[in-house]
Amino acid sequence: MHIFIALAALPSFAQEEQEEAKIGGVPAKFATMSKEVSFLCGPFLPNQIEGITEGIPLCGGRFAFKTANNRYLEINFLSGSSKAQRYILGSLSIRGDTAFDDIIASVYVGGDIHYPTRPFYDPTTGIATGDSTSIYFGGHLGGALWAELTDGLYVRSDLKFNLNPGTSLFLGFNLVLRFDPSSDQQNTNQNQ
Numbered sequence: 001m002h003i004f005i006a007l008a009a010l011p012s013f014a015q016e017e018q019e020e021a022k023i024g025g026v027p028a029k030f031a032t033m034s035k036e037v038s039f040l041c042g043p044f045l046p047n048q049i050e051g052i053t054e055g056i057p058l059c060g061g062r063f064a065f066k067t068a069n070n071r072y073l074e075i076n077f078l079s080g081s082s083k084a085q086r087y088i089l090g091s092l093s094i095r096g097d098t099a100f101d102d103i104i105a106s107v108y109v110g111g112d113i114h115y116p117t118r119p120f121y122d123p124t125t126g127i128a129t130g131d132s133t134s135i136y137f138g139g140h141l142g143g144a145l146w147a148e149l150t151d152g153l154y155v156r157s158d159l160k161f162n163l164n165p166g167t168s169l170f171l172g173f174n175l176v177l178r179f180d181p182s183s184d185q186q187n188t189n190q191n192q
Contacts, residue, residue, distance in 0.1 A: 022099065023069070023070075024069045024070045025070065025097075025098045025099055026070055026097050026098060026099045026104055027099060027104075029151070030097070030099075030104060030146075030148075030178070031069070031070060031097075032181050033066075033152070033178040033179060033180065033181060034065060034066040034180050034181070035063075035064070035065050035066070035178070035179055035180040036062075036063070036064045036065075036072075036176050036177060036178040036179070037061065037062070037063050037064075037176070037177050038061065038062045038064075038156065038174040038175060038176040038177070039059075039060075039061055039174065039175050040059065040060060040061070040062060040076075040078070040156075040158070040172045040173060040174040040175075041057065041058065041059040041060075041172070041173060042057070042058065042158070042170060042171045042172040042173050043055050043056075043057055043058075043170070043171055044056045044057070044058045044078070044080065044087060044089070044168060044169075044170050045168060045169045045170070045171075046087075046166065046168045047166050047167045047168060047169075048165070048166030048167060049114075049116060049165045049166040049168065050118070050134070050165070050166075051085070051116065051118025051119075051132065052085055052087065052116050052118055053085075054082055054083050054085060055082070056080045056081065056082045056085060056087050057080050057082060058078040058079060058080035058087065058089065058170065059078065059079065059080060060076065060077045060078035060079055060089075061076075061077055062074055062075065062076045062077075062174070062176075063075050064095065067094075070096055070097045070098070071094065071095065071096055072094075072095045072097070073092070073093070073094060073095075074091070074092070074093040074094075074095055074108065074110070075091075075092055076089075076090065076091040076092075076093065077089075077090050077091075078090075078091075078170070084118075084119040084128055084131070085116070085117065085118055085119065086116070086117040087114070087115070087116050087117070088114075088115035088116075089112060089113070089114055089115070089162075089170075090112065090113040090115075091110055091111070091112045091113075091140060092110050092111055093108040093109065093110030093140070093142070094108060094109060094110060095107070095108035095144075096108070097146075102147070102148075103145055103146065103147060104145070104146035104147075104154075105143065105144070105145055105146075106143065106144040106145075106146065106156075107142070107143050108140075108141075108142050108143070108144070109139070109140070109141050109142075110139065110140055111137065111138070111139050111140075112137065112138045112139060112140055112162055113135065113136075113137060114134075114135070114136040114137075114138060114162075114165060115133065115134075115135055116133070116134060116136075116165075117131050117132070117133040118131060118132055118133075119131045120132065134165075136164060136165040137164065138162055138163050138164030138165060139162070139163050139164065140160050140161060140162045140163065141160075141161050141163075142158055142159060142160035142161065142170075143158070143159055144156050144157060144158045144159075144174075145157050146176070152177060152178050152179060153175070153176070153177055153178075154174075154175075154176040154178060155173075155174065155175060155176070156172075156173075156174040156175075156176050157171075157172065157173055157174070158170065158171070158172035158173075158174065159171055159172075160172065
C-alpha cells in the first residue's frame with residue numbers, strides 16, 4: 001500500500017518541479033525579453049468617420065520595448081485601402097501584461113493619429129472625381145491574448161477600440177518576435 005501511495009505522488013511532485021518560474025505574474029522567459037517586433041493585419045471597422053463607410057483591411061508593424069516590470073511602450077503603424085478609401089493609423093501605447101495558465105493577456109491604452117483619405121463622387125455619374133485627406137488625433141483602449149509558438153516567437157490577437165474621429169474597432173492578428181534578454185534574466189538565474 002505504501003508503494004502505491006509513493007508512486008501516485010511522484011507525477012504530482014514532478015509537475016510541481018516542471019512549473020515555469022514567474023516574474024510579476026508572467027512566465028520568466030516572457031518577462032525577461034525587453035524588445036519585440038511584430039507584423040500584424042486585420043479588419044478596421046469605422047463608425048461615424050466622415051467619408052469612411054466601409055471596413056478596411058489594415059496591415060503594418062509594431063515595435064515595443066520594456067519600460068518597467070511587465071510594462072511596455074508600443075509604437076504601431078497600420079495602413080490599408082479599400083473601395084477608393086485609404087487609411088493610415090499611427091499609435092503609441094502603454095501596455096501591461098499578466099498570465100492565465102499558458103495564455104498571456106495584455107491591456108493597453110494610448111493615443112492615435114488617423115490619416116483617412118476619402119473619395120468624392122460626381123452625383124450624376126457616380127464616378128470618383130477626387131479625394132480629400134484629413135488628420136485626426138484620438139485615443140484607444142485595447143486588449144490582447146498571446147500564445148507561444150516557439151522560443152521567442154508568439155502569436156497575438158488584439159481587439160482595439162478607437163475614439164475620435166467617431167469610433168472604430170480594429171481586430172489584429174500578429175506574429176511577434178521577442179528578443180534581447182534584459183538584466184532581469186541574470187537576477188532570476190542568481191535567485192534560483
